Amino acid sequence: MQKNSAVLVLVVLIAFTACKGHEKKILVYANSDIQVDNTKTHITVSDGSPHHEQELDFTGGDPVTLDVQSPSGKLSLTASDDGLYILNLKTDTVVGSKQHVGTEGGGMITQDALTQKLDSLKKLVADQNVSDANQNYFIVPGKIAKITTETQAKVFGPFTTVPGGFDAGSVPAIYKFYTMKEMHEIIANLQKMTSTKIDTVPDTKK
16 A cells, blocks of 8 residues: 555656746747737737837747747747747847856956957857857847746846846846847947057057
């Protein structure tokens, strides 16, 4: 009797473990209101210019297929594995990376650091050195990309800044994404900063 009870408990534990923890979180980016049906798998977007976001949560181990109706036509996209995804339904490419918040020291940023950051961003917008291993992402319109297995990670989308007082320890990871237009503006500003740094080096010969 005790043996049968032990076997029953083991079967229940195995079944519980098998169905526990399956989660897919899909962040949808679009230029217009995002209309979703009750199943959360049929999405409609239209033309527009503001940035809109919507989070779709799914449980269960089966792949999730999304049917999208957009001005550019119909799309069918699948999220196969558990994890956090970004579905880009904007007309602009979205780029981003994992943020190492709190790792940089205080004080003025050095010329070398500025140059390194500028070079890194230039490669990102050119879709160079982009990979899951590097934790950076280049998502063209009409595509879905898995960002991380950590569904509780915090993602700050386009036109949203990471608050200075945000508690990085409250989430497994932080990711920041930009539209390509935003990123080109950031690169232009960094180029001005590096130029200013070079032009304003004190003349030590005086």
